[in-house]
Amino acid sequence: MSDSTRTTLTHLQRLEAEAIHIMREVVAEAERPVMLYSVGKDSAVMLHLARKAFYPSPPPFPLLHVDTTWKFRDMYALRDRMANESGMELLVYHNPEAMERGINPFDHGALHTDMWKTEGLKQALDKWQFDAAFGGARRDEEKSRAKERIFSFRSASHGWDPKNQRPELWNLYNARKNKGESIRVFPISNWTELDVWQYIHLNQVPIVPLYFAEKRPTVERDGMLLMVDDERFPLRPGEVPVERSIRFRTLGCYPLTGAVESTASTLPQVIQETLLTTTSERQGRAIDKDAGGAGMEVKKQQGYF
Amino acid sequence: MSGDVIYQTEALIAEDIDAYLEQHQHKTMLRFITCGSVDDGKSTLIGRLLYDSKMIFEDQLAALETDSKKVGTQGQEIDFALLVDGLAAEREQGITIDVAYRFFNTEKRKFIVADCPGHEQYTRNMITGASTADLAVILIDARKGVLTQTRRHTYLCHLIGIRNIVLAVNKMDLVDYSQEVFDGIVADYAAFAKSIGIQDFTAMPISGFKGDNITTHSPNTHWYKGPTLVDHLETVEVITSQDQDKPFRMPVQWVNRPNLDFRGFSGLIATGSVKPGNAVRVLPSGKTSTVTRVVTLDGDLDEAVAGQSVTVCFADEIDCSRGDVISIADTPPQVADQFETTIVWLNDEPLHVGRAYWLKLATQTVSVTVQHPKYAVNVNTMEHIAVKTLDLNAIGVAEIATDRQIVFEPYEANRTLGGFILVDKLTNATVAAGMLHFSLRRAQNVHWQPTDVTRADHAKLKNQTPKVLWFTGLSGAGKSTIANEVEKRLAIMNRHTFLLDGDNVRHGLNKDLGFTEADRIENIRRVGEVAKLMVDAGLIVLTAFISPFRAEREMVRKMLGEGEFVEIYVDTPLEVAEARDVKGLYKKARSGQLKNFTGIDSPYEAPPAPEIRVNTAEMSAEEAAEYIIRQLMPLK
Numbered sequence: 047m048s049d050s051t052r053t054t055l056t057h058l059q060r061l062e063a064e065a066i067h068i069m070r071e072v073v074a075e076a077e078r079p080v081m082l083y084s085v086g087k088d089s090a091v092m093l094h095l096a097r098k099a100f101y102p103s104p105p106p107f108p109l110l111h112v113d114t115t116w117k118f119r120d121m122y123a124l125r126d127r128m129a130n131e132s133g134m135e136l137l138v139y140h141n142p143e144a145m146e147r148g149i150n151p152f153d154h155g156a157l158h159t160d161m162w163k164t165e166g167l168k169q170a171l172d173k174w175q176f177d178a179a180f181g182g183a184r185r186d187e188e189k190s191r192a193k194e195r196i197f198s199f200r201s202a203s204h205g206w207d208p209k210n211q212r213p214e215l216w217n218l219y220n221a222r223k224n225k226g227e228s229i230r231v232f233p234i235s236n237w238t239e240l241d242v243w244q245y246i247h248l249n250q251v252p253i254v255p256l257y258f259a260e261k262r263p264t265v266e267r268d269g270m271l272l273m274v275d276d277e278r279f280p281l282r283p284g285e286v287p288v289e290r291s292i293r294f295r296t297l298g299c300y301p302l303t304g305a306v307e308s309t310a311s312t313l314p315q316v317i318q319e320t321l322l323t324t325t326s327e328r329q330g331r332a333i334d335k336d337a338g339g340a341g342m343e344v345k346k347q348q349g350y351f
Numbered sequence: 352m353s354g355d356v357i358y359q360t361e362a363l364i365a366e367d368i369d370a371y372l373e374q375h376q377h378k379t380m381l382r383f384i385t386c387g388s389v390d391d392g393k394s395t396l397i398g399r400l401l402y403d404s405k406m407i408f409e410d411q412l413a414a415l416e417t418d419s420k421k422v423g424t425q426g427q428e429i430d431f432a433l434l435v436d437g438l439a440a441e442r443e444q445g446i447t448i449d450v451a452y453r454f455f456n457t458e459k460r461k462f463i464v465a466d467c468p469g470h471e472q473y474t475r476n477m478i479t480g481a482s483t484a485d486l487a488v489i490l491i492d493a494r495k496g497v498l499t500q501t502r503r504h505t506y507l508c509h510l511i512g513i514r515n516i517v518l519a520v521n522k523m524d525l526v527d528y529s530q531e532v533f534d535g536i537v538a539d540y541a542a543f544a545k546s547i548g549i550q551d552f553t554a555m556p557i558s559g560f561k562g563d564n565i566t567t568h569s570p571n572t573h574w575y576k577g578p579t580l581v582d583h584l585e586t587v588e589v590i591t592s593q594d595q596d597k598p599f600r601m602p603v604q605w606v607n608r609p610n611l612d613f614r615g616f617s618g619l620i621a622t623g624s625v626k627p628g629n630a631v632r633v634l635p636s637g638k639t640s641t642v643t644r645v646v647t648l649d650g651d652l653d654e655a656v657a658g659q660s661v662t663v664c665f666a667d668e669i670d671c672s673r674g675d676v677i678s679i680a681d682t683p684p685q686v687a688d689q690f691e692t693t694i695v696w697l698n699d700e701p702l703h704v705g706r707a708y709w710l711k712l713a714t715q716t717v718s719v720t721v722q723h724p725k726y727a728v729n730v731n732t733m734e735h736i737a738v739k740t741l742d743l744n745a746i747g748v749a750e751i752a753t754d755r756q757i758v759f760e761p762y763e764a765n766r767t768l769g770g771f772i773l774v775d776k777l778t779n780a781t782v783a784a785g786m787l788h789f790s791l792r793r794a795q796n797v798h799w800q801p802t803d804v805t806r807a808d809h810a811k812l813k814n815q816t817p818k819v820l821w822f823t824g825l826s827g828a829g830k831s832t833i834a835n836e837v838e839k840r841l842a843i844m845n846r847h848t849f850l851l852d853g854d855n856v857r858h859g860l861n862k863d864l865g866f867t868e869a870d871r872i873e874n875i876r877r878v879g880e881v882a883k884l885m886v887d888a889g890l891i892v893l894t895a896f897i898s899p900f901r902a903e904r905e906m907v908r909k910m911l912g913e914g915e916f917v918e919i920y921v922d923t924p925l926e927v928a929e930a931r932d933v934k935g936l937y938k939k940a941r942s943g944q945l946k947n948f949t950g951i952d953s954p955y956e957a958p959p960a961p962e963i964r965v966n967t968a969e970m971s972a973e974e975a976a977e978y979i980i981r982q983l984m985p986l987k
Contacts, residue, residue: 052595053624053656057380057461066660067619070604074673074714099617099660101648103609185452192451211449212781213475213697215482216770217619218711222779236463238454244375318368 058245065233066099067217068196069180072231073106075221076178079231080137082167083109085121086297087253088182090128091234091242094251096180097132104133110179111138112170114162116151116299118275120254128252139170151301152280158299168204171228178221178229186238196235202226243317256294257316259308263287270304295320374458381589384465384480384513386504387490392521396490396559397466400581401455403566449473450480459585471500474507474730474744475697478784481508482770485589486515488580493526493556497539503730505540509549510693510746510786512766515587516544516552519580524558528571547733553583594657599623599631599679600760600768602713606672607662615646615662616671621713621767623679624656625663630680633671634758639680640665674715676758676768684760684768687790688753694721696741698775698782704740705872707906708782710753712771718754718909719773720876723869725749739869741783750791762786777902809889813847817886819911820979823898823958824921825950826936827928829967829975830895833921836976838893846891851878853896866947872903879907886915899949901956919979920961925950927968 055063072079081096083089096105109129129136144161151158171179185192195214200206202225212220223229234242246253256273263274265285272279273294274287279301281287292305293316310319363371387393453464465480467473481487487508491501508516518540526532537554544552555564556572557580563569566581578586600621607615625631629642644664645652655661663677671677678684696702702721710719724747726735741747762769773783810817820837822830831852841848857864861877864870875898885892898904908916928950929937940948947953958964963982965975 053654054379055656055658056376057378058376060380060658063619063658063660067604070617070660071714074605098648100605100607101646101662102613102615103607186454192453193449208449213479213772213784214781215479215772215784216766217483218713218770218772220711220772220774220779220781222709222774224779236452236454238456238461240375240456241461244372247372248376314368314372317372318364321364321371 058241058248061234061237061241062095062098062245064217064236065095068219068231068233069096069099069105071219072178072180072221072229073100075219076229078174078176079107079178079180080110080171080174080176081105081107081134081180082182083111083125083136084182084297085111085117085125085254086182087242087246087257088184088234090251090253091237091245092180092182093128093132094245094249095233107180108135108137110170110174110176111136112163112166113138113140114151114158114166114299115140115145116158116162116278116301118254118256118273118297118300120256121297124252124254137170137174139166139173141166141169150278151299159302162299171204176228177223178231180231180233182234183232184237184239184242185235194232194235196232197221198230198232199223200228200230204228239320240317243313243320247313247317254297256297258313259291259293259311259315261289262292262305264290264292264305271307272301273305275300295323375456378456378459378461379589380461380463381486381584381587382463382465382484383486383488383584384467384477384484384508385488385490386467386477386508387492387500387521391490391492392559393490394466396488396519396521396557396565397453397464399559399562399565400462400464401453403562450476457581457585462584471503471730472744474503474746475695477504477507478511478695478697481511481513482784484508484511484513486517486584486587487513488517488519490519490521491536491540493520493522493529493532493536496536497543499731501540502543502733505544505549506547506728506730506733509547510695512762512786516549517580517583518552518554520554520556521559523556523563523572524561528556528563528569530556530572530574533575553577555580555583594622595624597622597657597765598682599625599629599677600684600765601625601661601663601677602715602758602767603671603673603675603677604714613664614668615644615664616677617660617662618677618714619660620655620657622657622765624654625661625679626654627651631663631665632678632680632683633669634676634678634683635686635756636670636675637683638669638671640667640669642666676713684758684765685790686756686758688756689791690751690753690759691748691788691791692751692771692785693746693748693788694724694741694751694773694783694785696743696745696747696783698780699743700775700778700780700782701743702741702783703872703902704869705876706900706902707754707776707909709774709776710751710757710771711774712757712759712769712787713767715757717757718906719751721773722750722752739867751785759787759790761788763788776905806887806889809887811889813889815846815889815891817889818891818915818917818983819882819886819907820891820893820917820919820983821882821898821904821907822893822895822919822921823904823961825923825925825928825955826897826948827931827933828921828923829972830897830921832972833965833967833975833979834893834895836972837979840976840980841891847889848891848893849885851882851892851894851896853894856881856896868900868947868953871947872900875900875903875907879903879910882907883910886911897949897955899953899955901958904958917963917983918958918961920958920964921967921975922957922964923967 111125141162149158149161183191195211197219264271265287290307291309293308294303294305297303308319310316385393385397451466455462467477467480489504520533520536533556555577556575557564563571564579566579568579601618603616603618605617607617625642627642627644631642632639642663643666645655646662704723705720707718707720710717724738724741727738727745727747729736760768769787771785772781775782822834824830834850838848838850856878861874864874878894882892882894932938939945940951949955963979965978
């Protein structure tokens with residue numbers, strides 16, 4: 047075959063092929079895989095990749111949503127729709143203790159994330175005995191993630207030991223684990239935020255409408271623009287929701303996620319705004335700012351995804 | 352990616368996002384590594400590439416400025432290295448421990464940079480980063496020239512098969528951009544490169560700190576006419592496009608079977624391309640068929656090429672499953688079970704010669720043993736040194752034998768079918784990476800001879816179920832005595848037995864073996880093979896060996912059929928065995944006359960779940976034998 051007849055694969059084609067290869071390896075080698083599904087744009091891409099990897103079969107694992115009950119209404123709607131369309135089982139887990147104690151983002155701050163998400167995830171994985179969990183984390187998101195393997199092992203207590211990671215060569219993944227250990231698998235490790243957006247654009251992957259600008263009721267609080275999504279949002283004295291054209295760069299629990307004022311109502315406009323913006327993606331989330339520069343590294347050692 | 356280009360890119364994003372997306376969509380991808388220690392300015396160079404390509408956001412930049420003043424090594428100036436060193440321990444110590452992956456784009460390409468640690472104790476991390484790279488940037492401090500670590504990094508890159516090497520002579524600002532200095536370093540490097548078989552490399556004078564020849568030609572090096580670093584990275588050919596020219600190979604990952612009407616084979620195409628109508632062969636079986644469809648969610652493809660993940664369907668219902676390799680019919684890859692390899696040891700626990708490990712190559716996982724290394728390579732001097740084993744970070748050439756045939760190609764021809772990892776069967780750690788060079792001919796010439804009187808026939812004639820009763824325990828625990836008692840009772844019951852005793856075997860079959868760890872492993876392997884032959888002959892075999900290592904007992908268990916291996920743990924506390932000291936060996940070991948004695952200066956790994964356990968501190972040899980017989984009943 048001569049040069050002229052070669053097919054040139056684009057970077058997105060190579061990244062897609064890599065992610066699909068990883069998902070198939072996990073399904074072939076793990077006993078009980080699961081895909082963590084947070085309904086964000088990275089989850090949307092992960093789900094789409096899973097459908098491609100196993101087509102015409104439905105992906106041979108369930109979706110797991112570790113819910114906090116504090117997601118935006120639009121997120122719950124898309125979640126249920128996508129589970130239905132993909133033919134996959136949807137498992138929703140609520141930490142019973144957080145439920146009972148009424149842990150919420152307004153009154154409990156960091157405890158909210160810890161109990162609903164970090165603890166909730168551990169409990170859910172233990173409950174269903176999942177030994178491999180797909181996550182949509184990317185190496186471009188944060189410093190300690192840049193060093194994490196694609197197959198990342200967790201101890202029985204779900205801790206991560208960054209100094210003792212298995213070597214990972216070529217595309218040969220060692221999925222063998224010791225009793226009690228589980229694996230977090232990150233098929234889109236090598237994608238950037240732009241890649242994710244571009245992939246959504248090219249493949250018309252459905253995402254939550256909150257990523258697009260629209261007039262929504264908001265209040266400004268502690269330097270963040272918060273959306274008043276339902277009646278559970280406690281207004282402080284003097285606060286009156288104001289209609290603003292806003293959108294979200296990342297989606298978490300609604301009071302913990304700040305919106306940005308924007309008029310970007312189409313995907314290319316959103317991508318345009320993302321590329322021209324000067325604040326990095328996770329800045330909208332309060333969670334990474336704890337514990338100085340090493341915030342995420344510490345959280346992960348404790349078992350945060 | 353020069354200043355102008357950045358401006359144009361930004362302008363394009365701002366003015367015509369659709370045009371920008373169209374451009375970005377068609378970018379190709381290059382994966383490369385940077386080698387060199389922090390002192391060579393490696394992290395600074397990567398930080399510079401990220402910075403110049405606008406991959407640093409404003410808030411990160413603000414944090415960078417604060418951090419630079421607090422812990423940076425560049426005084427009041429921005430320390431780009433801090434962008435790259437991610438783990439807390441690395442920031443504190445100012446070194447890079449693990450591979451970090453970074454991303455940036457130019458107009459033509461997306462880049463993934465593996466930033467690898469340079470110190471010798473992190474060779475394994477460097478190999479990890481290099482294994483997926485298309486290109487290596489080897490940094491040299493212009494003030495220091497070619498150093499030991501330059502040679503080491505170059506050797507490792509060459510070993511792992513990186514054919515595009517960039518020699519970046521850095522810190523040119525600190526030698527007044529001297530052409531003489533540059534030429535001298537390039538000449539030194541060329542001599543070394545040639546000596547290890549590197550034909551070609553691209554040298555360039557740069558300053559990561561000042562930005563010379565990174566994205567634009569520097570006015571300070573008017574004598575340099577070659578490309579800038581980014582120009583070169585944007586235009587060099589990537590491996591996957593070369594792979595398309597090779598014969599079609601696709602390791603099967605998963606059989607896709609949603610219903611009775613569809614049966615497809617999913618995998619990532621390693622080399623070549625495939626179209627409907629192509630005649631293909633499935634290895635190792637050698638069965639052939641024709642491709643009918645190349646299936647994806649986006650519709651069937653007319654052609655798929657190396658680097659794509661697809662699902663293919665055949666015209667015939669032939670056997671094909673995970674681990675098989677689908678190949679073009681007329682030029683299939685080879686199949687063998689013994690190879691010469693280069694192995695890079697990645698684990699703190701050294702190689703155990705003769706021990707069984709898992710070998711994973713493409714989607715095949717088999718049991719493998721490694722022979723005594725022929726030699727190891729001193730990565731600093733390239734000298735071949737005689738070694739008994741391979742320790743952490745050691746690189747050696749050794750023969751390996753797999754327990755069944757695998758589909759392979761030499762690593763030089765095909766990374767996917769020639770690169771493998773070794774996994775410890777007990778700890779599950781990835782302990783080594785290796786590259787297959789060629790198969791050993793004896794494997795191809797020795798064929799299994801089928802016999803008409805089968806092992807089942809042998810067993811039936813003797814009216815018994817053949818087994819191995821494997822007695823393990825400390826020296827002086829009573830293994831031989833109890834095994835002898837058990838055999839006497841079996842003989843009375845008209846059973847056909849044979850007792851293999853540790854001391855006796857060492858007088859004959861194993862008289863060439865000593866008591867080092869490697870020899871002990873080989874001792875057990877041979878006994879296991881002999882026991883297996885006797886089981887094939889229909890016998891109940893009793894063995895009495897200390898067999899201190901769990902891994903070797905498991906190896907023997909795996910040689911035999913389900914239920915044929917009965918592990919009998921003769922559990923005697925060390926004090927009791929030592930007090931008996933029938934052969935006077937403990938005394939010798941305690942006084943240092945006897946080395947590697949189990950329980951004294953060599954470990955005994957007790958079985959966690961033996962089929963039968965007897966405690967000789969609590970029962971006599973006769974009682975233990977009676978107990979074992981009761982556990983074994985019925986014997987048919």
